[in-house]
Amino acid sequence: MAILNGCELPEDRAYFIERTQMTWAMVEGDRVTVGLTDPAQTRAGKILHVRVKAAGTVRERGKPIATVESGKWAGPVMAPVSGTVVEANAEVEKDPTLLNTDPYGRGWIVRMTATSPAELASLLRGEAALARFKEILERDQIRCVRCQG
Amino acid sequence: MSGSGSTSPPSDPTGKKILMIMTTGPEDPDKTYAPFYTAALMAAMEIDTTMYFLMHAPELLKKGAAEKIPLKKGGNLKMFLDMASENGVKFVACAESCRDLCEIAPGELIDGVKLVGSATMADLALEADSVLSF
Numbered sequence: 494m495a496i497l498n499g500c501e502l503p504e505d506r507a508y509f510i511e512r513t514q515m516t517w518a519m520v521e522g523d524r525v526t527v528g529l530t531d532p533a534q535t536r537a538g539k540i541l542h543v544r545v546k547a548a549g550t551v552r553e554r555g556k557p558i559a560t561v562e563s564g565k566w567a568g569p570v571m572a573p574v575s576g577t578v579v580e581a582n583a584e585v586e587k588d589p590t591l592l593n594t595d596p597y598g599r600g601w602i603v604r605m606t607a608t609s610p611a612e613l614a615s616l617l618r619g620e621a622a623l624a625r626f627k628e629i630l631e632r633d634q635i636r637c638v639r640c641q642g
Numbered sequence: 643m644s645g646s647g648s649t650s651p652p653s654d655p656t657g658k659k660i661l662m663i664m665t666t667g668p669e670d671p672d673k674t675y676a677p678f679y680t681a682a683l684m685a686a687m688e689i690d691t692t693m694y695f696l697m698h699a700p701e702l703l704k705k706g707a708a709e710k711i712p713l714k715k716g717g718n719l720k721m722f723l724d725m726a727s728e729n730g731v732k733f734v735a736c737a738e739s740c741r742d743l744c745e746i747a748p749g750e751l752i753d754g755v756k757l758v759g760s761a762t763m764a765d766l767a768l769e770a771d772s773v774l775s776f
Contacts, residue, residue, distance in 0.1 A: 513728055544687070560686045565715070567683035568729055 495623055498630045500531040500637035502623065503597055507616035509573030510625050511555065517597065518573045518616055525574060525613070527558060528601040529592050532630060535637045538563040540589040545581040545602055552576065554612050558603050561592070570602055574612040580604040593640045656688040661770040663763070667698030667744075671711045671719070674702060677776040678722035678731075685729035692770075693726070694763055696736035700744050703735055703751050727754065734758055734766070 495502045502508075506517040508530065515533040519526040534540070542562040552558055557569035558578060581603050585591050591600040607613055617625055629635070662681055666673040677693065685691045701707055702719065711719040727733070737757045740746045748757055767773050 557686060557688060560683060562683060565717075565721075566725065567679055567686060568725065569686040569688075 497623065497626055498532075498636045500535070500626070500630060500635070501597070502531065502626055504619065506597070507573075507613075507618050508622045508626075509571065509616055510622075510629070511571070513568065514571045515626075515629070516570060516573050519601075520607075520613055520616070523576075523607045523610075523613075524579075525576065525605045525607050526601050527570070527573060527603050527605060529561070529570060529596050531596055531637045531639075532626065532635050534593050534596045534600075534639075535635055536633070537561060537566045537568075537592075539640045540592045543585050543589045543592065543602070545583075545586060546578050548578050548580055550578040552578065552605070554609075558605070561589075572605065573616060574605070574607045575609050576605040576607040578603045579606055590640065655684075657690070658771045659690040659769060660684055660692070661766045661773045662691070662693045663773065663775040664693055664695045664699035664702070665697045666776060667701040668707060668711055669698060672714065673776065674711060674719055675713050675722055678719070678726045680774075681731045682722065682726040682729045685726065685731045691730070692732045692734055692766055694734045694736070694766060696739045696760075696763070698739075698744060700735040700740045700746055700751070703733060703755050704744075704746055705750055705752050708752075723752075732756070734762070736760060736763070 507520055509516045515530045517528050517530050540561055540563050545559045552572040554575045555571050558572045559570040582601050585600055662677055664677055681691050681693055708719040708723045733755045735755050735757055737759055
């Protein structure tokens, strides 16, 4: 587990970082589990509402798979790859603070079937991901905190 | 806030159009935050969202103005204006209000604001699935 500015960045994940988006992807074959990273949940603040796209929804890379509201931030969670949502995490809709308290575990948002191997390969991993996070955390002065439900 | 059009939200709002009419300017800071926040959220839901600014509301879009509008929770309006813009909300300002009431020259508005006449508000309202006024 890499830690930058107090932000946990597990090395077994791939990352989608674009504009204001910082999502993680756990890739297993063509199956991808997606969630918010520690820096993303910190930047959003205590999350009050989450709406997740239903199973069966077809998404292109960069299109929303969920919307998140925290009172100080409202925005989309983008699909890191193109594909179809096969499972939406109903638990986070009932308890949105799971995105804050357990972003890499129970706070996962959707499971998707990816359609493009090239997109999966383009996700950031390892040192490349850490270098990009370092740049963003320093630029935006983010230091991670985990609010308690 | 008052609204018109359908009151029961569709199960999937993707592709719908919402027009928000903004009439409040910097004279009432507490009324400025929620419309930008709501617009940002609606755009994130893939609703085609337009904010139309008239009366004193275009003053919010003057370069450097949002930074000077404090919010009760801390910070200022700029972060909400940027959030709405980043999520894809379109900003449209009434040319007559800018010229005659607010005395704002086109070059004094932030980038991305489209100046239009009053008839455009009618077009936008008729094209929208719902109109909200603030």
